[in-house]
Amino acid sequence: MEAVAMEKSVSKSDATNNRMELPMKSLGNFPIPAGQNYFNFVALDTLGRRWGFKVSIRNVGRYKKPWMSGQWRRFAREKGLKKGDRVKLTMHVEGNVVRSYHITAERNLTMRIWIPVEEFAR
Known part of the structure:
Protein backbone atom coordinates (compact mmCIF):
# COMPACT_ATOMS: atom_id res chain seq x y z
CA MET A 1 0.00 0.00 0.00
CA GLU A 2 1.28 3.48 -0.88
CA SER A 26 3.97 13.73 9.62
CA LEU A 27 6.19 12.75 12.57
CA GLY A 28 4.42 9.43 13.11
CA ASN A 29 5.44 8.28 9.61
CA PHE A 30 9.11 8.17 10.57
CA PRO A 31 9.84 5.46 13.17
CA ILE A 32 12.30 7.24 15.47
CA PRO A 33 13.67 4.57 17.84
CA ALA A 34 13.06 5.03 21.56
CA GLY A 35 15.91 6.95 23.17
CA GLN A 36 16.98 8.61 19.91
CA ASN A 37 15.97 11.85 18.26
CA TYR A 38 16.47 10.92 14.60
CA PHE A 39 15.61 8.43 11.87
CA ASN A 40 17.78 7.90 8.76
CA PHE A 41 16.21 6.71 5.53
CA VAL A 42 16.72 6.62 1.78
CA ALA A 43 14.14 7.93 -0.68
CA LEU A 44 14.04 7.47 -4.44
CA ASP A 45 13.18 10.48 -6.58
CA THR A 46 11.18 10.41 -9.82
CA LEU A 47 14.37 9.68 -11.77
CA GLY A 48 15.23 6.67 -9.59
CA ARG A 49 18.08 8.47 -7.80
CA ARG A 50 18.71 7.58 -4.15
CA TRP A 51 18.78 10.38 -1.56
CA PRO A 66 10.50 17.61 13.13
CA TRP A 67 12.87 18.59 10.36
CA MET A 68 14.58 16.74 7.52
CA SER A 69 18.29 17.09 6.81
CA GLY A 70 20.93 14.76 5.38
CA GLN A 71 21.06 15.38 1.63
CA TRP A 72 18.20 17.88 1.77
CA ARG A 73 20.20 20.93 0.67
CA ARG A 74 21.75 19.07 -2.24
CA PHE A 75 18.33 17.75 -3.26
CA ALA A 76 16.79 21.25 -3.09
CA ARG A 77 19.66 22.75 -5.09
CA GLU A 78 19.72 20.07 -7.78
CA LYS A 79 15.95 20.20 -8.20
CA GLY A 80 16.01 24.01 -8.30
CA LEU A 81 13.41 24.24 -5.55
CA LYS A 82 11.97 27.62 -4.72
CA LYS A 83 9.30 29.04 -2.45
CA GLY A 84 5.88 27.66 -3.35
CA ASP A 85 7.09 24.37 -4.83
CA ARG A 86 5.69 21.23 -3.22
CA VAL A 87 7.60 18.28 -1.78
CA LYS A 88 5.87 14.99 -1.13
CA LEU A 89 7.26 11.89 0.55
CA THR A 90 5.34 8.68 0.04
CA MET A 91 5.98 5.36 1.68
CA HIS A 92 5.27 1.86 0.49
CA VAL A 93 3.90 -0.12 3.42
CA GLU A 94 3.52 -3.91 3.67
CA GLY A 95 1.65 -5.00 6.76
CA ASN A 96 2.91 -2.64 9.46
CA VAL A 97 6.38 -2.23 7.95
CA VAL A 98 7.54 0.61 5.70
CA ARG A 99 9.50 -0.93 2.83
CA SER A 100 10.52 2.17 0.88
CA TYR A 101 10.18 5.93 0.58
CA HIS A 102 9.81 8.03 -2.56
CA ILE A 103 10.25 11.79 -2.85
CA THR A 104 8.75 14.08 -5.46
CA ALA A 105 9.26 17.79 -5.96
CA GLU A 106 6.59 19.60 -7.92
CA ARG A 107 5.96 23.08 -9.26
CA ASN A 108 2.54 24.61 -9.69
CA LEU A 109 1.89 25.03 -13.41
CA THR A 110 -1.60 26.45 -12.95
CA MET A 111 -4.04 26.69 -10.07
CA ARG A 112 -4.61 22.93 -9.91
CA ILE A 113 -1.87 21.31 -11.97
CA TRP A 114 1.40 20.30 -10.33
CA ILE A 115 4.21 18.78 -12.39
CA PRO A 116 7.60 17.32 -11.39
CA VAL A 117 10.33 19.98 -11.25
CA GLU A 118 12.40 17.85 -13.64
CA GLU A 119 9.94 18.82 -16.40
CA PHE A 120 11.09 22.45 -16.08
CA ALA A 121 14.69 21.46 -16.85
CA ARG A 122 13.80 20.34 -20.37
Missing part, protein backbone atom coordinates in the same frame (compact mmCIF):
# COMPACT_ATOMS: atom_id res chain seq x y z
CA ALA A 3 0.67 6.25 1.69
CA VAL A 4 1.67 9.90 1.94
CA ALA A 5 4.24 10.32 4.72
CA MET A 6 4.62 14.07 4.32
CA GLU A 7 3.49 16.81 1.94
CA LYS A 8 4.62 20.40 2.24
CA SER A 9 4.85 23.67 0.37
CA VAL A 10 8.50 24.75 0.29
CA SER A 11 9.30 27.95 2.19
CA LYS A 12 12.10 30.33 1.27
CA SER A 13 14.22 29.02 4.16
CA ASP A 14 13.49 25.37 3.20
CA ALA A 15 14.86 26.05 -0.28
CA THR A 16 18.12 27.58 0.96
CA ASN A 17 18.91 25.93 4.31
CA ASN A 18 20.46 22.59 5.19
CA ARG A 19 17.13 21.34 6.44
CA MET A 20 13.40 21.52 5.79
CA GLU A 21 10.90 21.80 8.61
CA LEU A 22 8.23 19.11 8.44
CA PRO A 23 4.58 19.28 9.46
CA MET A 24 4.11 17.94 12.99
CA LYS A 25 1.40 15.56 11.77
CA GLY A 52 19.82 9.92 2.09
CA PHE A 53 17.70 11.90 4.53
CA LYS A 54 17.48 12.23 8.29
CA VAL A 55 14.32 13.20 10.19
CA SER A 56 15.13 14.69 13.58
CA ILE A 57 13.33 16.14 16.58
CA ARG A 58 14.66 18.26 19.46
CA ASN A 59 16.13 16.46 22.46
CA VAL A 60 14.71 18.86 25.03
CA GLY A 61 11.38 20.51 25.66
CA ARG A 62 7.86 19.51 24.77
CA TYR A 63 7.95 21.03 21.30
CA LYS A 64 9.20 18.24 19.04
CA LYS A 65 8.81 19.95 15.64
Whole structure:
Protein backbone atom coordinates (compact mmCIF):
# COMPACT_ATOMS: atom_id res chain seq x y z
CA MET A 1 0.00 0.00 0.00
CA GLU A 2 1.28 3.48 -0.88
CA ALA A 3 0.67 6.25 1.69
CA VAL A 4 1.67 9.90 1.94
CA ALA A 5 4.24 10.32 4.72
CA MET A 6 4.62 14.07 4.32
CA GLU A 7 3.49 16.81 1.94
CA LYS A 8 4.62 20.40 2.24
CA SER A 9 4.85 23.67 0.37
CA VAL A 10 8.50 24.75 0.29
CA SER A 11 9.30 27.95 2.19
CA LYS A 12 12.10 30.33 1.27
CA SER A 13 14.22 29.02 4.16
CA ASP A 14 13.49 25.37 3.20
CA ALA A 15 14.86 26.05 -0.28
CA THR A 16 18.12 27.58 0.96
CA ASN A 17 18.91 25.93 4.31
CA ASN A 18 20.46 22.59 5.19
CA ARG A 19 17.13 21.34 6.44
CA MET A 20 13.40 21.52 5.79
CA GLU A 21 10.90 21.80 8.61
CA LEU A 22 8.23 19.11 8.44
CA PRO A 23 4.58 19.28 9.46
CA MET A 24 4.11 17.94 12.99
CA LYS A 25 1.40 15.56 11.77
CA SER A 26 3.97 13.73 9.62
CA LEU A 27 6.19 12.75 12.57
CA GLY A 28 4.42 9.43 13.11
CA ASN A 29 5.44 8.28 9.61
CA PHE A 30 9.11 8.17 10.57
CA PRO A 31 9.84 5.46 13.17
CA ILE A 32 12.30 7.24 15.47
CA PRO A 33 13.67 4.57 17.84
CA ALA A 34 13.06 5.03 21.56
CA GLY A 35 15.91 6.95 23.17
CA GLN A 36 16.98 8.61 19.91
CA ASN A 37 15.97 11.85 18.26
CA TYR A 38 16.47 10.92 14.60
CA PHE A 39 15.61 8.43 11.87
CA ASN A 40 17.78 7.90 8.76
CA PHE A 41 16.21 6.71 5.53
CA VAL A 42 16.72 6.62 1.78
CA ALA A 43 14.14 7.93 -0.68
CA LEU A 44 14.04 7.47 -4.44
CA ASP A 45 13.18 10.48 -6.58
CA THR A 46 11.18 10.41 -9.82
CA LEU A 47 14.37 9.68 -11.77
CA GLY A 48 15.23 6.67 -9.59
CA ARG A 49 18.08 8.47 -7.80
CA ARG A 50 18.71 7.58 -4.15
CA TRP A 51 18.78 10.38 -1.56
CA GLY A 52 19.82 9.92 2.09
CA PHE A 53 17.70 11.90 4.53
CA LYS A 54 17.48 12.23 8.29
CA VAL A 55 14.32 13.20 10.19
CA SER A 56 15.13 14.69 13.58
CA ILE A 57 13.33 16.14 16.58
CA ARG A 58 14.66 18.26 19.46
CA ASN A 59 16.13 16.46 22.46
CA VAL A 60 14.71 18.86 25.03
CA GLY A 61 11.38 20.51 25.66
CA ARG A 62 7.86 19.51 24.77
CA TYR A 63 7.95 21.03 21.30
CA LYS A 64 9.20 18.24 19.04
CA LYS A 65 8.81 19.95 15.64
CA PRO A 66 10.50 17.61 13.13
CA TRP A 67 12.87 18.59 10.36
CA MET A 68 14.58 16.74 7.52
CA SER A 69 18.29 17.09 6.81
CA GLY A 70 20.93 14.76 5.38
CA GLN A 71 21.06 15.38 1.63
CA TRP A 72 18.20 17.88 1.77
CA ARG A 73 20.20 20.93 0.67
CA ARG A 74 21.75 19.07 -2.24
CA PHE A 75 18.33 17.75 -3.26
CA ALA A 76 16.79 21.25 -3.09
CA ARG A 77 19.66 22.75 -5.09
CA GLU A 78 19.72 20.07 -7.78
CA LYS A 79 15.95 20.20 -8.20
CA GLY A 80 16.01 24.01 -8.30
CA LEU A 81 13.41 24.24 -5.55
CA LYS A 82 11.97 27.62 -4.72
CA LYS A 83 9.30 29.04 -2.45
CA GLY A 84 5.88 27.66 -3.35
CA ASP A 85 7.09 24.37 -4.83
CA ARG A 86 5.69 21.23 -3.22
CA VAL A 87 7.60 18.28 -1.78
CA LYS A 88 5.87 14.99 -1.13
CA LEU A 89 7.26 11.89 0.55
CA THR A 90 5.34 8.68 0.04
CA MET A 91 5.98 5.36 1.68
CA HIS A 92 5.27 1.86 0.49
CA VAL A 93 3.90 -0.12 3.42
CA GLU A 94 3.52 -3.91 3.67
CA GLY A 95 1.65 -5.00 6.76
CA ASN A 96 2.91 -2.64 9.46
CA VAL A 97 6.38 -2.23 7.95
CA VAL A 98 7.54 0.61 5.70
CA ARG A 99 9.50 -0.93 2.83
CA SER A 100 10.52 2.17 0.88
CA TYR A 101 10.18 5.93 0.58
CA HIS A 102 9.81 8.03 -2.56
CA ILE A 103 10.25 11.79 -2.85
CA THR A 104 8.75 14.08 -5.46
CA ALA A 105 9.26 17.79 -5.96
CA GLU A 106 6.59 19.60 -7.92
CA ARG A 107 5.96 23.08 -9.26
CA ASN A 108 2.54 24.61 -9.69
CA LEU A 109 1.89 25.03 -13.41
CA THR A 110 -1.60 26.45 -12.95
CA MET A 111 -4.04 26.69 -10.07
CA ARG A 112 -4.61 22.93 -9.91
CA ILE A 113 -1.87 21.31 -11.97
CA TRP A 114 1.40 20.30 -10.33
CA ILE A 115 4.21 18.78 -12.39
CA PRO A 116 7.60 17.32 -11.39
CA VAL A 117 10.33 19.98 -11.25
CA GLU A 118 12.40 17.85 -13.64
CA GLU A 119 9.94 18.82 -16.40
CA PHE A 120 11.09 22.45 -16.08
CA ALA A 121 14.69 21.46 -16.85
CA ARG A 122 13.80 20.34 -20.37
